[in-house]
Amino acid sequence: MNYFPNYYSIEDIFVTQEKVECRVNTKLQRMGFLDSGADTDDLEPGRTVNLPLWYIKELKVNNAYFTVSVPEIYRNVHKAVCEAETTHIELGRLHPYFYEFGRYLTPYDRNHTLRQRVRHLLDISKSDGQAAKAEHRLDNIEAKLHEAGVRTNSQYIEWLQMTGNKIRTSVLVEEHQKKRRRADRSDDEGETRHTKKVASMSSPLAMYTRESFSRMVLRMLRSETNGVENSIMNISRK
Amino acid sequence: MSRSNKLFGDKAFDLLKELERSSQTIPAFDDDGVRQVLEEIKAIFEENVAQASTYNASGDRSLWPLLNFRHAALQRNKRCLLAYLYERCKRIKALRWEFGPIIPGDIKQSLCEPEVHFFNNYSKSLAAYMCSAGYNQGLPIDLTNNLRPPKSLYIEVRCMEDYGKFELDDGEVIHLKKNSQHYLPRAQVESLVRQGILHHIA
Numbered sequence: 288m289n290y291f292p293n294y295y296s297i298e299d300i301f302v303t304q305e306k307v308e309c310r311v312n313t314k315l316q317r318m319g320f321l322d323s324g325a326d327t328d329d330l331e332p333g334r335t336v337n338l339p340l341w342y343i344k345e346l347k348v349n350n351a352y353f354t355v356s357v358p359e360i361y362r363n364v365h366k367a368v369c370e371a372e373t374t375h376i377e378l379g380r381l382h383p384y385f386y387e388f389g390r391y392l393t394p395y396d397r398n399h400t401l402r403q404r405v406r407h408l409l410d411i412s413k414s415d416g417q418a419a420k421a422e423h424r425l426d427n428i429e430a431k432l433h434e435a436g437v438r439t440n441s442q443y444i445e446w447l448q449m450t451g452n453k454i455r456t457s458v459l460v461e462e463h464q465k466k467r468r469r470a471d472r473s474d475d476e477g478e479t480r481h482t483k484k485v486a487s488m489s490s491p492l493a494m495y496t497r498e499s500f501s502r503m504v505l506r507m508l509r510s511e512t513n514g515v516e517n518s519i520m521n522i523s524r525k
Numbered sequence: 526m527s528r529s530n531k532l533f534g535d536k537a538f539d540l541l542k543e544l545e546r547s548s549q550t551i552p553a554f555d556d557d558g559v560r561q562v563l564e565e566i567k568a569i570f571e572e573n574v575a576q577a578s579t580y581n582a583s584g585d586r587s588l589w590p591l592l593n594f595r596h597a598a599l600q601r602n603k604r605c606l607l608a609y610l611y612e613r614c615k616r617i618k619a620l621r622w623e624f625g626p627i628i629p630g631d632i633k634q635s636l637c638e639p640e641v642h643f644f645n646n647y648s649k650s651l652a653a654y655m656c657s658a659g660y661n662q663g664l665p666i667d668l669t670n671n672l673r674p675p676k677s678l679y680i681e682v683r684c685m686e687d688y689g690k691f692e693l694d695d696g697e698v699i700h701l702k703k704n705s706q707h708y709l710p711r712a713q714v715e716s717l718v719r720q721g722i723l724h725h726i727a
Contacts, residue, residue, distance in 0.1 A: 294604065294607070294608070295607065295608045295611040295612070296608070297541055297544070297545060297608055297612055300538070300541055300604065300605060300608055301541070301545070303601075304534075304538050315590050315591070316587045316588055316591065317588065317591055318590060318591050318594065321594075339534065339601075341534065341597060341601045342594060342597045342598070342601075344597075345593065345596075345597040345600075346593075352590050460623055460624060460719065460720055460721045461721065462550050463550060463624075463629065463632065464721050466550065467631070470631075
């Protein structure tokens with residue numbers, strides 16, 4: 288039993304929640320509840336049921352009870368399209384977790400078409416990581432790659448323009464404030480919002496007292512540029 | 526044992542779906558959902574125990590697949606629950622770094638009792654670590670400061686809300702009023718900027 292990338296991965300849980308079509312091979316007593324169309328208590332051979340991936344994972348590949356049929360999206364038709372024009376497929380529409388899902392189903396695909404495809408597709412997703420694309424064309428992994436690429440790019444530009452040292456309001460706080468503002472708006476308009484005092488500011492501040500003298504010197508020069516400040520700071524340290 | 530189409534493990538999955546939908550903030554702790562999942566686990570377990578004992582007595586293997594399925598469902602439920610708690614813990618840890626040692630009241634409401642406890646303990650151990658990290662200099666190091674390398678000692682900030690008085694290390698008291706601008710030492714106001722009270726300009 289292995290979990291990828293780890294036991295607590297929510298993404299992996301999402302993938303394994305997916306249902307896969309299976310054919311029943313033997314009579315399974317009292318498992319009729321799995322088949323919504325069945326009226327008997329038992330599961331008859333020959334029926335097809337949708338089973339979640341987390342159950343199939345537990346079974347052996349060649350188990351006597353179920354035969355797993357590989358979903359349409361990993362079949363040959365799509366493979367042909369894929370090889371013809373790789374960037375053209377709307378992967379996200381086929382399946383939001385295309386690669387991860389495929390990874391689990393690999394053992395059930397006798398033709399190994401899937402293996403080639405996954406590798407093939409990984410190549411293209413790397414190459415188009417930067418381009419802005421319509422959301423639904425990317426599958427989950429590709430969307431993440433894309434996001435990472437865009438973020439790296441913007442950080443690089445920031446670094447080039449030397450604006451990276453600006454302190455920003457943290458993302459979590461921003462979200463929280465937005466939510467609060469929304470709530471306030473929906474509440475009574477005239478109500479005065481109480482501002483939250485942030486307590487215990489003193490402890491992180493106490494550590495800087497040693498340097499406060501040089502800061503006072505610096506304050507007199509507050510109109511100077513950063514470079515001058517830095518050099519003065521260095522001198523006063525020496 | 527005639528269950529509806531609702532499969533085992535769906536409730537546990539719903540918990541995670543809810544958590545994933547709000548990817549930044551923490552939704553309220555779903556007490557009811559967790560309890561339902563726990564009840565489901567318990568029910569599955571009891572059925573399995575009953576069946577396993579009849580299997581031991583009679584050696585009848587015909588119910589084996591059912592037993593197997595329910596066991597898988599049980600483990601699935603367990604995994605979902607643990608992942609739910611773990612993800613929340615991760616977000617609570619992030620809270621400590623983003624909001625500082627005090628959680629805003631409305632976020633606190635969406636945490637359950639043990640989670641508040643966890644936050645306090647985490648905060649405590651982080652503080653203890655920060656003290657020990659700066660031991661050589663005899664001063665604690667605030668690790669939540671300077672998350673990006675500082676380039677200048679002073680920064681220009683604009684006040685976004687009426688905060689009140691703010692005392693600097695050298696004893697000078699500044700009155701932070703809405704829309705006023707100040708030129709302040711970076712290290713001392715960084716946490717205020719991160720909390721959205723000040724806005725760093727230029």
